[in-house]
Amino acid sequence: xxxxxxxxxxxxxxxxxxxxxxxxxxMNHEYMSWYRQDPGLGLRQIYYSMNVEVTDKGDVPEGxxxxxxxxxxFPLILESPSPNQTSLYFCASSSLAxxxxxxxxxxxxxxxxxxxxxx
Amino acid sequence: AQKITQTQPGMFVQEKxxxxxxxxxxxxxxxxxxxxxxxxxxxxxxxxIYQGSYDQQNAxxxxxxxxxxxxxxxxxxxxxxxxxxDSAMYxxxxxxxxxxxxxxxxxxxxxxxxxx
Numbered sequence: 001x002x003x004x005x006x007x008x009x010x011x012x013x014x015x016x017x018x019x020x021x022x023x024x025x026x027m028n029h030e031y032m033s034w035y036r037q038d039p040g041l042g043l044r045q046i047y048y049s050m051n052v053e054v055t056d057k058g059d060v061p062e063g064x065x066x067x068x069x070x071x072x073x074f075p076l077i078l079e080s081p082s083p084n085q086t087s088l089y090f091c092a093s094s095s096l097a098x099x100x101x102x103x104x105x106x107x108x109x110x111x112x113x114x115x116x117x118x119x
Numbered sequence: 120a121q122k123i124t125q126t127q128p129g130m131f132v133q134e135k136x137x138x139x140x141x142x143x144x145x146x147x148x149x150x151x152x153x154x155x156x157x158x159x160x161x162x163x164x165x166x167x168i169y170q171g172s173y174d175q176q177n178a179x180x181x182x183x184x185x186x187x188x189x190x191x192x193x194x195x196x197x198x199x200x201x202x203x204x205d206s207a208m209y210x211x212x213x214x215x216x217x218x219x220x221x222x223x224x225x226x227x228x229x230x231x232x233x234x235x
Contacts, residue, residue, distance in 0.1 A: 031221060033221070033222070035223075040227075042210075042225045042226070042227055042228070043210075043212075043223070043225045045220070045222040045223070048220050048221065048222065050219075056220060058220060058222055059222065088162065090164060092164075092223075094221070106152070106214075106221070107154065107166055107169055108154075108166070108214075108221075108223060109166060110156070110163065110164035110165075110166070111163075112162070112163045113162045113163055113164070115162070
């Protein structure tokens with residue numbers, strides 16, 4: 001089954017304790033991205049990657065790191081989490097292939113989300 | 120200025136009836152894509168339907184159709200024959216093709232409740 005997986009799904013941690021949220025996709029997608037969702041602010045892009053070893057900042061990158069050593073994985077790293085990083089996090093992936101005959105092949109498919117609470 | 124506007128914070132619909140969720144957008148990029156996602160109470164984001172700015176026909180996917188009016192910059196989602204399982208938050212999103220980072224810009228969402 002084609003999917004994007006994230007782990008953990010829920011995490012409660014304390015300020016300053018480094019954590020990693022993993023993201024993996026099995027669709028051979030080149031593009032991967034992280035978003036956070038906050039009430040009243042909607043979903044905002046944190047970081048994205050166009051391919052292996054190619055990453056760049058989104059709208060709200062402060063306090064986050066990412067890496068893309070393999071095509072299927074795109075972990076999100078919080079080196080020193082703070083309470084304002086409490087949020088619902090989504091990983092997404094899409095193909096960079098040219099558009100097919102019908103519809104778009106660059107639709108972003110989302111993982112199930114990770115609900116993070118930083119105390 | 121808001122790039123994606125969803126003016127209906129909440130909507131009610133009777134089971135088996137059709138419902139239209141509104142979305143207007145703002146962009147100067149001639150090439151863009153419009154998406155609708157569903158977010159049930161469990162939290163995941165489920166892709167529903169896509170419309171490209173150059174598409175001549177309105178997109179359809181099963182019970183979902185997108186009423187695309189380019190001149191009005193609107194991309195309303197129509198759900199036909201509503202089911203109880205359609206109760207969820209619905210987000211309209213846009214991707215401007217001119218930006219390299221391919222970020223989706225989301226609206227604030229519409230909470231749809233289907234009543235039996």
